[in-house]
Ligand SMILES: NC(=O)C1=CN([C@@H]2O[C@H](COP(=O)(O)OP(=O)(O)OC[C@H]3O[C@@H](n4cnc5c(N)ncnc54)[C@H](O)[C@@H]3O)[C@@H](O)[C@H]2O)C=CC1
């Protein structure tokens with residue numbers, strides 16, 4: 210089939226390449242000519258594992274082309290996927306739909322054949338209905354254009370595999386024709402047994418928003434438990450593991466730490482709150498305000514703990530920041546918890562050096578102040594404190610003994626609960642993490658490890674100290 214994919218960012222570029230990979234003829238469209246030039250040359254304009262391979266394979270095979278011209282898109286196909294951004298509005302919690310509207314306003318008058326416009330962007334419930342009116346009023350006489358919604362559930366870092374082997378496909382359609390067309394588009398997935406939920410557009414739109422709200426709630430739930438752990442001396446990592454054994458709960462999305470960020474979960478729960486208010490059911494989802502607040506509190510708690518470990522002052526202290534992206538295996542720094550923490554400690558006077566395996570270019574655009582290092586050792590040199598903020602695999606493989614030789618003091622906050630504290634403590638590090646006792650009992654309860662290591666920057670004690678924002682020690 211011939212398809213266009215309009216908007217070739219994190220979602221659209223992957224969707225276009227994967228649709229070509231399953232055999233369709235695909236034309237990707239974007240207003241960003243730099244992005245289009247890179248994609249047309251078979252180069253991924255952002256870091257996403259597996260994307261370069263399918264881009265090259267399919268552009269070379271001639272099944273995947275790119276353009277900035279909507280006219281070319283209208284001429285090329287009669288199925289158009291819309292994958293443009295729906296960021297948070299600057300003046301409210303609501304989603305900014307201007308890019309989606311620009312696409313339908315641009316495309317509708319250009320259509321010369323009956324067409325299906327399939328939204329994949331995440332939108333407030335009710336958007337398909339509004340856009341249908343918009344399209345119908347702008348198409349040429351005799352042309353019939355249906356708007357359907359087919360939300361996307363891919364995760365960055367796993368985008369290619371999530372697109373080729375999704376957990377489910379959800380389509381919101383208003384005609385059997387649209388349903389048949391989408392079944393044809395996804396025929397290889399359906400043949401492989403992927404669940405296909407065909408429903409009305411409002412339900413499809415809501416499935417997406419509900420899924421992201423549920424995931425965000427799960428993360429904030431475990432982070433709320435982490436706060437209780439800090440107050441009571443319990444261990445959130447063991448708690449999550451034990452909860453996760455219950456199949457009804459599951460271990461996924463129960464990793465406590467710095468919380469969620471990115472271009473989706475934060476803005477999606479806020480847009481949902483705004484839309485629910487419009488629908489006069491704001492109270493029903495008002496818990497999402499708390500989800501958002503709990504999430505943001507983890508950033509503040511991390512900064513507070515860092516300041517405390519540095520004796521109450523950031524000024525004149527050097528801090529190494531490991532990780533800038535909102536999650537590993539992505540170069541995306543949109544609403545990155547790591548960068549938010551980095552920005553705050555810079556604002557409070559710390560001298561920071563930031564390392565990230567893939568996100569430095571993007572991070573520099575958002576937070577230009579600090580030094581960025583391509584080498585972890587360099588980032589950690591003479592550091593009074595190391596902050597592990599994004600759990601890239603390579604940080605887990607770091608040698609704590611080697612690292613302890615370059616820092617000024619072996620203090621670490623593992624804000625993602627991803628390192629093995631016992632290993633680091635054995636190498637002389639004072640390791641702290643949200644939701645974990647100062648002395649993580651290993652193995653079994655009761656075992657405490659107390660070490661005091663004299664260092665150039667002063668003694669590093671693992672004992673709780675007065676004012677410790679996490680330990681429940683006397684303030
Ligand atoms: N990033 C992700 O993992 C996922 C994103 N989504 C949703 O997909 C949508 C897109 O998200 P991302 O790809 O992350 O955003 P993005 O910002 O990476 O990509 C959006 C693209 O649309 C282009 N664009 C804007 N206006 C345009 C226009 N009028 N015509 C053609 N292109 C235009 C931009 O230049 C940009 O390349 C959002 O609604 C998001 O919530 C859904 C699932 C996963």
Ligand SMILES: O=C(O)[C@H]1O[C@H](OP(=O)(O)OP(=O)(O)OC[C@H]2O[C@@H](n3ccc(=O)[nH]c3=O)[C@H](O)[C@@H]2O)[C@H](O)[C@@H](O)[C@@H]1O
Nearest residue numbers: 361362363364365428462463464468469470471473535536
């Ligand atoms: O709508 C979207 O764009 C996408 O949003 C999320 O995907 P993504 O933002 O790529 O990343 P996630 O893996 O969900 O992680 C989101 C954030 O939550 C954090 N997180 C995740 C899991 C966890 O247990 N704890 C936790 O703090 C991550 O560090 C990250 O900052 C959803 O998982 C996708 O299904 C959805 O399609």
